Amino acid sequence: MSDEQAPELAARAAALLNDAESAVAGATDRDALAAVRARLVGKRGAVKDLQRAISALPKEARRAAGQSVNVVARQVQALIDARREALEAAAGDGPLDPTFDPTWPGAVSPRGSLHPVTLILDEIRAIFTRLGFDEVSGPEIEDAWHNFDALNIPAGHPARERSDQFYVEGDRLIRSQTSTVQIRVMETNEPPLRVFAPGRVYRPETVDATHLYAFHQVEGLMVGEDVTFVDLKGCLLTFVQSLFGPDVEIRFRPSYFPFTEVSAELDVRRADGEWMEVLGCGMVHPDVLTGVGYDAERYTGFAFGVGLERLAMRRWQLGDIRLLEENDVRFLSQFG
Amino acid sequence: MRISLEWLQRYLSDPVTVDDLCDRVTMAGFPVDDREQLPNGDWTLDVEVTWNRPDCQSHLGIAREVAGLLGTTFVEPGVSLPELVDDALDVVVEADDLCPLYTARVVRGLTVGPSPDWLIRVLEGAGQRSVNNVVDITNFVLLECGHPLHAFDLGKLRGTRITARRGAGEHLTAIDGSKLEIANDEVVIADAEGPVALGGVMGGLDSEVGSDTTDIVLECALFDPLAIRATSRRHQLRSESSFRFERFVDPARAAWAADRAAALLVELGGATSVGPICAAGPGVAVHGARIELRTARVERVLGIPVPAAEICEVLSGLGLTTDQDSTPDVGVWRAPSWRPDLKTEVDLIEEVARRIGFGRIPVDVRIPVRPLQADPSRRVALRVRDRLAASGLRECCTAPFVGAGHLDIALFSDAPALQVENPMRADENLLRRSLIGPLLRVVRGNQDRGVATVRFFECASVYLRGARDDASDGATDQVPLASGVVTGSYPDAKGPVERVLDDLGVTDLVRIERGGPAPLRADRSATLWIGERRVGTIGELAPRTREALGIEADTAVFELFLNEFASSARLERPYVPVSRYPAVDRDLAVVLDESVTWARVASTVRSATGELLTAIEPLNVFRGPQIGAGRKSLALRMQLRASDRTLRGDEAEACVARVVTALESDLGGVLRA
Incomplete structure (x- = not known):
């Protein structure tokens, strides 16, 4: 008998406790637990083996070893007792189900979903509602006055050609921009005004990975006595920060639209460092204000238009805009 | 560019x-x-x-x-010509409106050959392939100053007179080989015998400059932009020339361009003599609007003050000239000839903003707050949309065009669909009258991709001819719909509709009557009414339509006319206190005529039980010989509860007895033991 036997005994005791924990937990009925109990604390059980081993230790080590083995023995007994109580309690619920698979799919009612363009629109709606803009809408079948003349797009302008504009019977057209709603709102309301108008627009574009011929825009308009480019920047910065996060990097770049002057594009810096065009905007052209009967000396305003499909493509990294019109269930089911 | x-x-x-x-x-x-x-x-x-x-x-x-933005100075190239020789051409314009200015000059003694390296290189940088020195020089001047030029081989022209006139249906083979017939609203450039160019668009093959050309006629003209655009579109011919003529070409540049080209022909083409510019036509007014700019107005639009001196610097830098009438408060400016877009005060304000940079304009939001104004019909539409998604339907977004045939479905109006005059595809020439057609196309698409069971909805507008009340002028109106297409039968489509009606608070207002329009099965469809207004339809798709569309699974659809719910919807409903007392269930089976609907049974039970009825549901329907032909046995379960006390057994039995009496007397029912 060497002196090293005392630590060895402590290690055996710890291993026994480990073994007991898994063996007891694995006993799923009373018979199994009885077998485990016999193996651990029966007359020929593992605990008895340990206790017998104590007597082989040097006399001065026996007291300490005996105490630690007894602690383990009590813990093992407690495990067995707790398990027995649990099994007896469960026994009242009938036989246990050995076929139960907790990973089996749950029972659910069919899940519906909203289209990604709708999800983006809801976000924009929330943002502009917070900014105090009222939601308005206008007809999709329009006349040339609202789609062109009132927007400073004169007869003969290429945008009016049949290659760029859908026409329907009866000298009407399907609007190519939601800016038509600006005109309709101003015709029937006096300033000050703050409105946004979501809607669908149509252009005879050849459909490809970045073009559809029916797509969605949100138009915005604010007119008042002291609305300036400062307000335009403030509102639209608030908008893109709300949509893309407060750290979004943006720039306003000069551009051209017949119905605004000063005109600009708002670009957002993408993750890859490139600038991406997000919306067109500008100060409402005085001719447009005059055309609806406003005093263009007294009132100024800004307007903007943003395409929703493009925003959805950026948000979800969609490589092909046609996904938004295919309505493939495997696509739709990925959205809320 | x-x-x-x-x-x-x-x-x-x-x-x-x-x-x-x-x-x-x-x-x-x-x-x-x-x-x-x-x-x-x-x-x-x-x-x-x-x-x-x-x-x-x-x-x-x-x-x-x-130039200024880059911290450099703009250097305009100088032109020096040799002394001109008296080598005149007879130039005539017979179509002043289409060709207000036509000039031509003779250049002789050329040696056609390769261009110098620098010219080949810069043309390549501008996307042009070098042809020969003469053609390259006309292209160079065009891309340099924006004024198109054309060179004819003088030796291939017949006679010494060049006429710009309206086309008369004559034929011309253009330089690119296309054969053109020139119409009356197009410009022909003709020599003594016939057309040599389609004015402003492309020269003729027969008078093209070739390697043996020595003498040329250099054309420098102005054409009407709209006419050039129409011509270019009609013939599907786009050239650098037509591209510019259909926009704007600065008339003040014309003589410079003709001189610049001639000087280069001498320098690079070995030309030995240059004739004078021979011109015809009424000419074009050189642009140069007089514009007053109030310094204070700049701040009214931009939101920040810009000092008069800085405004002056910006505008002068863009080539505007200031007038002696200018004051610090009001600048009087003259736009340069090349800026036809500068016409009014706001045009100059935009120039100021553009040049000082939008970055200098601060960001501020001064938005006054005020109460929200919710539009009831918009709230209804959003509620319907959310409820359909919550009922397990997936929202789709479909294009509004259909072709004649099975997809041109109309559930609300028999008026023919509106025609699109210039559709993208022949089978997309109609505006949809229902969302069901496009949704069925989506069903078919998913079926082809292996998805056999679908539940779709869409909320969008359709266009119904004369749907508006004041449609006497043949007007059209746009009607918002909420529609669904689900794999399954009538109840699968009715379930989501019930949820929507319940959520709108209109369940008790809606009457459901058997029968709906084609292409629904006449026997397994229904029309929904509120009062005398049709508000929706539900039904199973007729097998013939389903087969024609190649849809394999049984399919049911619904369509709701959202406008009809705007006034009747009750989105806010009062809270009804919950009873603290226990309920009792009572089941009944009653034999009824087939024609008695569940709605009539439920309504009869409801009036017989009064406030005690808290729920009623059908348990099953049984038909068979022991019941009799044309009759059915309906089992139902009622839940009875008093709001203020525990309902006693004898009260419940009395209530059931009233129900039985009512079913027998009102519906001809017979209680089944």
């Missing part, structure tokens, strides 16, 4: 880098869509030029625009 960096550099006093150039051009309002370094070291930039800035369809225009 393709810009060569090397070329542009010729008009800038100091060297610029491609990065600086791209940045400044973009921030001046001309986004650089693409840039590429060529093997010869030059950079080629694809610059987007907006419709209002035709002056920037040239290297000189872009250089003038960005």
Whole structure:
């Protein structure tokens, strides 16, 4: 008998406790637990083996070893007792189900979903509602006055050609921009005004990975006595920060639209460092204000238009805009 | 517009880098869509030029625009011509409106050959392939100053008179080989015997400059923009010339362009004699609007003050000239000939904003708050949309065009669909009258991709001819619908509709009557009414339509007319206190005629039980010989509860007895033991 036997005994005791924990937990009925109990604390059980081993230790080590083995023995007994109580309690619920698979799919009612363009629109709606803009809408079948003349797009302008504009019977057209709603709102309301108008627009574009011929825009308009480019920047910065996060990097770049002057594009810096065009905007052209009967000396305003499909493509990294019109269930089911 | 960096550099006093150039051009309002370094070291930039800035369809225009922004000075090239020889041509314009100015000059003694390297290189940078020195020089001047030129081989022209006149249906083979018939609203350039060019668009093959050409006629003209655009579209011919003529060509540049080309023909083409510019036509007024700019107005639009001195510097830098009438409060300006877009005060304010940079304008939001104004019909539409998604339907977004045939479904109006006059595809020439057609197309698409069971909805507008009340003028109106298509039978479509009606608080207002329009099965469809207004329809798709569309599974649809719910919807409903007392269930089976609907049974039970009835549901229906032909046995369960006490057994039995009596007397029912 060497002196090293005392630590060895402590290690055996710890291993026994480990073994007991898994063996007891694995006993799923009373018979199994009885077998485990016999193996651990029966007359020929593992605990008895340990206790017998104590007597082989040097006399001065026996007291300490005996105490630690007894602690383990009590813990093992407690495990067995707790398990027995649990099994007896469960026994009242009938036989246990050995076929139960907790990973089996749950029972659910069919899940519906909203289209990604709708999800983006809801976000924009929330943002502009917070900014105090009222939601308005206008007809999709329009006349040339609202789609062109009132927007400073004169007869003969290429945008009016049949290659760029859908026409329907009866000298009407399907609007190519939601800016038509600006005109309709101003015709029937006096300033000050703050409105946004979501809607669908149509252009005879050849459909490809970045073009559809029916797509969605949100138009915005604010007119008042002291609305300036400062307000335009403030509102639209608030908008893109709300949509893309407060750290979004943006720039306003000069551009051209017949119905605004000063005109600009708002670009957002993408993750890859490139600038991406997000919306067109500008100060409402005085001719447009005059055309609806406003005093263009007294009132100024800004307007903007943003395409929703493009925003959805950026948000979800969609490589092909046609996904938004295919309505493939495997696509739709990925959205809320 | 393709810009060569090397070329542009010729008009800038100091060297610029491609990065600086791209940045400044973009921030001046001309986004650089693409840039590429060529093997010869030059950079080629694809610059987007907006419709209002035709002056920037040239290297000189872009250089003038960005020279100041790049910290350099714009250097306009000088032109020196040899003494002109008396070598006149007879030039006539017979179509003043289409061709207000036609000029031509004779240049002789040319040696046609390759262009010098620098010319080949800069043309390549601008996206042009070198042809020979004479053609290259006309292209160079066009891309330099924006004024198109054309060279005819004088030796191939017949006679000495050149006429610009309306076409008369004659034929011309253009340089690109296309055979053209020239119409009356197009310009023919003709020699003594016939057409030699389609004016402003393309020259004729027969008078093309070739390797043996020695003498040429150099054309420098102005054409009507709309006529050129129509001509170019009609013949599907687009050239650098037509592209510019259909926008704007600066009339003040015409003589310069003709001289510039002649000087280069002498310098690079060995020309020995240059004739005078021979002109005809009424001419075109040179642009140059007088514009007053109030210094205070700049701040009213931009929101920040810009000092008069700075405004002056900006506008002068863009080529505007100021008038002696100017004061610090009101500047009086004259726009340069190349800026037809500058017409009114706000045009100048935009120039100021553009040149000082939008970055200098601060960001501020001064938005007054006020109460929200919710539009009831919009709230209804949003509620319906959310409820359909919550009922397990997936929202789709479909295009509004259909072709005649099975997809041109109309559930609410028999009036024919509106025609699209210029559809993208022949089978998309109608505006949809129902959302069901496009949704069925989606069902078929998913079936083809292996998805057999679907539940779709869409909320969108359709267009119904004369749906508006004041439609006497044949007006059309747009009608918002909420529609669904589900795999399954009638109840699968009715379930989501019930949820919607319940959520709108209109369940008790809606009457459901058997029968709906084609292409629904006449026997397994229904129309929904509120009062005398049709508000929706539900039904199973007729097998013939389903087969025609190639849809394999049984399919049911619904369509709701959202406008009809705007006034009746009760989105806010009062809270009804919950009873603290227990309920009792009572089941009954009653034999009824087939024609008695569940709605009638439920309504009869409801009036017989009064306030005690808290729920009623059908348990099953049984038909068979023991019941009798044309009759059915219906089992139902009622839940009875008093709101203020525990319902006693004898009260419940009395209530059931009243129900039985009512079913027998009102519906001809017979209680089944």
